[in-house]
Amino acid sequence: MTAASSGSHPVRTEQDVVLARQQVRKLAVSSGLRLVDQTKLVTAASELARNTVIYGGGGDMDWEVVEEGIRKGVRLVFRDEGPGIPDMKLAMTDGWTSGGGLGLGLTGARRLVDEFSLESAPGNGTRVTICKWS
Amino acid sequence: MSELSQRTIDAIRRNEAPLLASWSANLEHSGASRDMRISHAEFDAQTREFLRLVVVGSSTGDAASLASNEWSETRAFLEKLSRSRAQLGFDSQHTASFIFSLKRPLFELLQKEYADNAEALAAQLWAVSELLDALGMHTIRTFQKSREEVIARQQEELLELSTPVVKLWDGVLALPMIGTLDSQRTQVVMESLLQRIVETGSEIAIIDITGVPTVDTLVAQHLLKTVTAIRLMGADAIISGVRPQIAQTIVHLGLDLQGIVTKANLADALALALKRSGYAVGKAG
Numbered sequence: 001m002t003a004a005s006s007g008s009h010p011v012r013t014e015q016d017v018v019l020a021r022q023q024v025r026k027l028a029v030s031s032g033l034r035l036v037d038q039t040k041l042v043t044a045a046s047e048l049a050r051n052t053v054i055y056g057g058g059g060d061m062d063w064e065v066v067e068e069g070i071r072k073g074v075r076l077v078f079r080d081e082g083p084g085i086p087d088m089k090l091a092m093t094d095g096w097t098s099g100g101g102l103g104l105g106l107t108g109a110r111r112l113v114d115e116f117s118l119e120s121a122p123g124n125g126t127r128v129t130i131c132k133w134s
Numbered sequence: 135m136s137e138l139s140q141r142t143i144d145a146i147r148r149n150e151a152p153l154l155a156s157w158s159a160n161l162e163h164s165g166a167s168r169d170m171r172i173s174h175a176e177f178d179a180q181t182r183e184f185l186r187l188v189v190v191g192s193s194t195g196d197a198a199s200l201a202s203n204e205w206s207e208t209r210a211f212l213e214k215l216s217r218s219r220a221q222l223g224f225d226s227q228h229t230a231s232f233i234f235s236l237k238r239p240l241f242e243l244l245q246k247e248y249a250d251n252a253e254a255l256a257a258q259l260w261a262v263s264e265l266l267d268a269l270g271m272h273t274i275r276t277f278q279k280s281r282e283e284v285i286a287r288q289q290e291e292l293l294e295l296s297t298p299v300v301k302l303w304d305g306v307l308a309l310p311m312i313g314t315l316d317s318q319r320t321q322v323v324m325e326s327l328l329q330r331i332v333e334t335g336s337e338i339a340i341i342d343i344t345g346v347p348t349v350d351t352l353v354a355q356h357l358l359k360t361v362t363a364i365r366l367m368g369a370d371a372i373i374s375g376v377r378p379q380i381a382q383t384i385v386h387l388g389l390d391l392q393g394i395v396t397k398a399n400l401a402d403a404l405a406l407a408l409k410r411s412g413y414a415v416g417k418a419g
Binding site for chain 1: 314349355379
């Protein structure tokens, strides 16, 4: 797997979530994702970016257009230096939320993408990596 | 220390006409006064007024403290100037160069006046330079502020404009949503929709999300809240404009929209609304 291009985008405010979403949409279109997959990736990115802002206290989104053989994909890393997730199993339960949301953001995002990994420890921030292939 | 001496002020007063001429020439040279958005007469009036205010201000007040009372008239003039420039669509550089281009004529005047006294010349040059810099900065600050006011006003207008509630039929309202649905907008949308339901006595409200590019959990939560509020008012809600890619995304997200009537497009939603209201639509004849 090789990276064709990469970059970073700040995710600190609600406005940044909108801009990050637009950035992801552009990346998805340029890597040849179908409309449904574009929408899925953008929605997943929207959920994770909002989590970064609300629960992580702001962070960054690193993006990468990756190639593997003939298929292309978009890899996104959302990272923050926030309080972290104390109970991973609970966080990955449908309908559970520590805030006022629907509790479907994290689990929903996992179902929307091809690859999903969550790293977090209390006090050490959170790092979510997702990837969607064409 | 950086006060203009009486001698400098007198010199400016005596040479007002050549100063203005040379300043105008400078502005002309930089292209600032050739713009069609401001007439020549207006420009001349502004340069004359500004020079007068500088003389008045510096003969009473300290050039270094622009915030003091003696400069209030000058500040007011500059604020008016940069505000009007901002509204005409000029950039901040243009507004600032209006003032900075006075430097050269003033320096030349001082050079002639203090040809015999190098020490006084240096002190006065410094004073004039400091004064004009401060005035220039003030215009830029004001310019920036008035720009920000324009942006804030536009944001507010956008918020209002982007949430029109349309009456489609007797008892049927439609709300075409466009763009990002954040908490603030949802609040405005909900308020105006509920208000219109009361005013028109409508029984069905159609929320069209064709123009909403991304439906994530937050948007869904806002939609659910709006639908619940509509139901509490005794009306029914239909969500239309659910495109195929949005439908698939909602399924994968695990959102539960059961109990909410959704349609692919506004036409289907209207047809359903008419049917529920007891209307039958057919071809005439």
